[in-house]
Amino acid sequence: MEKYLIVFAAMLIQNSFKGTQLGNPRVKTAYTEKEITVKEYFSAKKLNYEGFHLFLRAFKKEQKLEVWVRETGRDEYSLLHAYDFCAVSGTLGPKRKEGDYQIPEGIYSINHFNPLSKFYLSLGINYPNASDKILSDPISPGGDIYIHGNCVTIGCIPLTDDKIKELYIMAVEAKNNGQDKIPVHVFPAKLSDAELNSLKATFPAKSIVFWKNLKLIYDDFEKSKKLMPVRVNAKGEYEL
Numbered sequence: 001m002e003k004y005l006i007v008f009a010a011m012l013i014q015n016s017f018k019g020t021q022l023g024n025p026r027v028k029t030a031y032t033e034k035e036i037t038v039k040e041y042f043s044a045k046k047l048n049y050e051g052f053h054l055f056l057r058a059f060k061k062e063q064k065l066e067v068w069v070r071e072t073g074r075d076e077y078s079l080l081h082a083y084d085f086c087a088v089s090g091t092l093g094p095k096r097k098e099g100d101y102q103i104p105e106g107i108y109s110i111n112h113f114n115p116l117s118k119f120y121l122s123l124g125i126n127y128p129n130a131s132d133k134i135l136s137d138p139i140s141p142g143g144d145i146y147i148h149g150n151c152v153t154i155g156c157i158p159l160t161d162d163k164i165k166e167l168y169i170m171a172v173e174a175k176n177n178g179q180d181k182i183p184v185h186v187f188p189a190k191l192s193d194a195e196l197n198s199l200k201a202t203f204p205a206k207s208i209v210f211w212k213n214l215k216l217i218y219d220d221f222e223k224s225k226k227l228m229p230v231r232v233n234a235k236g237e238y239e240l
Contacts, residue, residue: 018176024115027172030165038169041081047071054174054182055227056110056147058157060092060103061189065147065157067170076225083167086151087158092188092199093207095127096135098142101154103186105210106131107217107230107238110171110182112146120149120161121168125184134236135210147184157186183227191218213237 021027042049051072058065063085068077088103095102104127112124127145128136136142147157149164159167174182188211189195196215200208217238220228231239 016176018172021113021115021172026121027115027168030121030169034162034165035169038166041166042069045069045078045080047078047080049173051177052174053177053179054170056182056184057221058103058184058186059190060088060105060187063088065159065167067167077221077227078225080170081166083159083163085157086160086163087153089153089155092203094135094210095132095142095145095155097137098140100142103153103155103157104128104132104145105186105188105214108184108186110184113168113171113175114146115168117146117148118150119146119152119156119158121164122146122148123168123171123182125186130232131236131238134232134234185217185221187214187218191215216240 022031039049047069048071053070055068055070055077056065057068065083065085066079067081067083069080070077090100090102093102094106095104104125106127106129108125108127108129110123111126112122114122114124124144124146127143128141132141142155145156147159147164147167149159149161151158151160171182188207189199191211191214196208196211199211217230217240220240228240233239
């Protein structure tokens with residue numbers, strides 16, 4: 001009986017999203033080299049590796065990518081790990097046009113898994129989103145924004161190849177667990193009241209207005225550790 005259960009479990013994996021991804025040598029290598037490390041992150045935080053959902057939160061000034069996890073049956077997310085950007089382009093402020101070298105800022109989700117990326121492994125985010133389509137250049141807002149390896153960027157979020165292996169595993173596991181959309185929030189900085197006041201001294205009023213709008217999303221998660229649905233109004237503003 002045990003033999004048949006093992007075979008059945010192997011068939012389920014083979015026919016799953018994870019199974020499809022494991023058909024690529026880079027993904028298979030990532031699991032071989034890094035799945036134990038990923039499981040150790042979960043164990044250290046006393047979080048369950050089975051059935052979790054994922055949330056990513058990036059801060060451009062701090063050059064940090066936070067990984068948050070929500071266990072099955074819970075509403076709140078817990079901080080699992082944080083990665084350093086290994087390169088950066090542009091400055092603080094949203095992406096508004098193709099070729100501006102800006103890392104986007106806003107509320108996004110993972111919309112593409114690319115195990116054949118020229119940047120090793122990559123996770124695409126849905127820029128331009130509904131807000132960007134209103135506020136960015138109507139002809140050429142840019143696109144193809146990824147979290148990826150290889151430590152080069154002209155508007156993406158790069159990690160080392162070593163670290164993108166870990167993050168890619170987490171994203172594959174989350175999607176394989178049924179998480180259709182993996183949220184990605186990108187902020188100019190950790191938007192505390194003090195930080196926003198500090199930014200006012202350096203950046204134009206238009207940026208501050210946009211960041212005040214993003215701060216609503218930042219503050220809500222900081223307080224609750226829950227993700228509320230986010231809407232975009234006719235002005236391109238985010239609303240909870």
